[in-house]
Amino acid sequence: MLSIAQSESQQRAVLLQQQDALLRALVDGSQIPRGFDAAQVEIAATSLARKRRREAAKAWPTVVRWLGRDFELRFAAYAHNFPLPTHGGPLADGLAFLSSLARETPLPDDVRLARFAVGLRYRWRSRGLHLRVGPAIKVLLLRRPIRWVIGVRLAFCRTDANIKIKIVTAPWSKC
Amino acid sequence: MGTGRLGLSPVGVGWRPELALAIDRHVEVGFVEIVAEDIDPWGDIPAPLTLLRQRGIPIIPHGIGLSLGGAEPLETARLRHLARLATLFDAPVVSEHVAFVRAGEREAGHLLPLPRTFAMLDVLVENIQMAAQHLPTPLALENIATLVEWPGAEMDEATFLSEALRRSGARLLLDIENVYANARNHRFAALDYLDRLPLERLSYVHIAGGVERGGVYHDTHAHPVIPEVLALLEELCARTEVPGVLLERDDQFPGIDELAQELESIGAAMRRGDMRRRSAACECSC
Numbered sequence: 001m002l003s004i005a006q007s008e009s010q011q012r013a014v015l016l017q018q019q020d021a022l023l024r025a026l027v028d029g030s031q032i033p034r035g036f037d038a039a040q041v042e043i044a045a046t047s048l049a050r051k052r053r054r055e056a057a058k059a060w061p062t063v064v065r066w067l068g069r070d071f072e073l074r075f076a077a078y079a080h081n082f083p084l085p086t087h088g089g090p091l092a093d094g095l096a097f098l099s100s101l102a103r104e105t106p107l108p109d110d111v112r113l114a115r116f117a118v119g120l121r122y123r124w125r126s127r128g129l130h131l132r133v134g135p136a137i138k139v140l141l142l143r144r145p146i147r148w149v150i151g152v153r154l155a156f157c158r159t160d161a162n163i164k165i166k167i168v169t170a171p172w173s174k175c
Numbered sequence: 176m177g178t179g180r181l182g183l184s185p186v187g188v189g190w191r192p193e194l195a196l197a198i199d200r201h202v203e204v205g206f207v208e209i210v211a212e213d214i215d216p217w218g219d220i221p222a223p224l225t226l227l228r229q230r231g232i233p234i235i236p237h238g239i240g241l242s243l244g245g246a247e248p249l250e251t252a253r254l255r256h257l258a259r260l261a262t263l264f265d266a267p268v269v270s271e272h273v274a275f276v277r278a279g280e281r282e283a284g285h286l287l288p289l290p291r292t293f294a295m296l297d298v299l300v301e302n303i304q305m306a307a308q309h310l311p312t313p314l315a316l317e318n319i320a321t322l323v324e325w326p327g328a329e330m331d332e333a334t335f336l337s338e339a340l341r342r343s344g345a346r347l348l349l350d351i352e353n354v355y356a357n358a359r360n361h362r363f364a365a366l367d368y369l370d371r372l373p374l375e376r377l378s379y380v381h382i383a384g385g386v387e388r389g390g391v392y393h394d395t396h397a398h399p400v401i402p403e404v405l406a407l408l409e410e411l412c413a414r415t416e417v418p419g420v421l422l423e424r425d426d427q428f429p430g431i432d433e434l435a436q437e438l439e440s441i442g443a444a445m446r447r448g449d450m451r452r453r454s455a456a457c458e459c460s461c
Contacts, residue, residue: 008297008298008301011294011297011298012246012247012298013246014294015246015290015294015295015298016246016247016278016279018246018290019245019246019275019278019287020278020279020281022287022323022325023277023278023279023281023283023287024281026283026287026323027281027283027284034326035325035326035327036323036324036325036326037323037324040322040323040324041323043322043323043389043391044321044322044323047285047322047393048283048284048285051284051285052284054426055284058426083280083281083282084281084282084283084284085282086277086280086282089212089240089284093284127280131215131218159218159219160218160219161219
């Protein structure tokens with residue numbers, strides 16, 4: 001019995017190595033494993049990259065509105081260096097994209113607000129985005145005009161009814 | 176045609192927020208599918224889905240992230256999620272793909288093909304059996320479209336899929352457009368493929384649109400269903416009673432009229448195939 005179990009785990013280890021090699025060739029341009037058709041791998045890699053970009057764009061419409069025609073190029077530059085997050089799909093991917101953009105340029109208010117709302121529902125943990133289970137409180141300062149945004153997640157429950165977001169206009173910005 | 180074994184009436188649509196209004200108000204839809212990873216069964220359920228459920232429209236959770244063909248053991252959290260959705264919507268069946276989507280710490284973001292070897296088949300069947308243990312409903316497996324082929328295949332796709340179904344006891348979700356795409360891109364006969372599948376295991380069928388780029392057919396889910404794929408659906412319906420056909424559209428969403436027209440073409444292809452099958456059966460028995 002032990003030898004069967006051992007051979008099964010060996011089988012899985014060999015497969016993992018093979019699947020990982022193909023995946024690396026497809027998503028980060030690593031060397032194409034022996035025996036694969038290079039043209040096929042290239043077409044599949046392009047198709048995966050296009051899908052990744054389209055899905056992130058769909059999940060983050062405010063970012064597309066902000067970057068316009070630059071979205072494609074800047075996302076491609078980001079995706080080249082950052083692998084797809086392990087959890088959270090396109091929402092997580094777009095969030096990581098924003099973090100990389102924020103290092104180079106200030107984000108506009110509507111984008112920061114969208115990111116703030118996501119941060120109330122989810123938390124970033126070990127290379128992925130996970131739904132929050134505990135309470136949370138977040139504060140954001142918008143610049144134009146100056147406003148405070150306060151967001152609270154009330155209870156140990158996942159429904160949106162437990163999320164309150166209030167936008168407060170700073171008194172001095174009224175004059 | 177009546178309702179099939181799952182209580183599905185003939186034509187369904189993959190539910191997406193962008194199509195919710197069309198599905199709710201304007202289109203006669205027999206059943207829907209939800210992308211399992213997009214709905215949190217412990218959180219807010221989109222109101223249009225609750226309404227569909229109240230109307231008695233069957234809702235099928237369709238997973239894309241389980242990585243059934245992955246070399247690593249399945250993640251139980253993903254299985255719990257699928258199981259909970261199935262219970263919540265009282266689903267007749269749950270479906271996933273014969274594919275892998277991650278390896279090690281890397282995510283593909285899409286369904287990738289499996290090497291068609293006996294070693295892979297062993298691992299796949301073991302994973303399917305583990306998934307089935309966690310699910311309250313039968314599990315249906317879907318064939319994927321693939322742009323890249325593994326070297327060293329020990330069997331063809333029809334044999335690999337049939338063996339996986341036979342050994343695991345799973346049901347079949349046949350994506351007829353993926354059959355067309357693979358037959359065209361990898362040059363095999365689509366009808367021969369259909370003839371070699373265990374069609375008695377068929378739960379339902381997927382259909383979608385695609386487009387040719389540079390001599391390669393891409394399964395985009397963003398374009399209309401092409402006539403060749405409708406013809407293949409007719410062939411399938413001429414071979415077996417198909418419980419339901421579901422249209423998948425994920426991008427460049429059509430307007431209400433265009434969606435209705437597309438569903439009508441699917442229904443018409445089904446009826447043509449069904450009539451051929453019935454008249455052939457009649458000739459045999461007369």
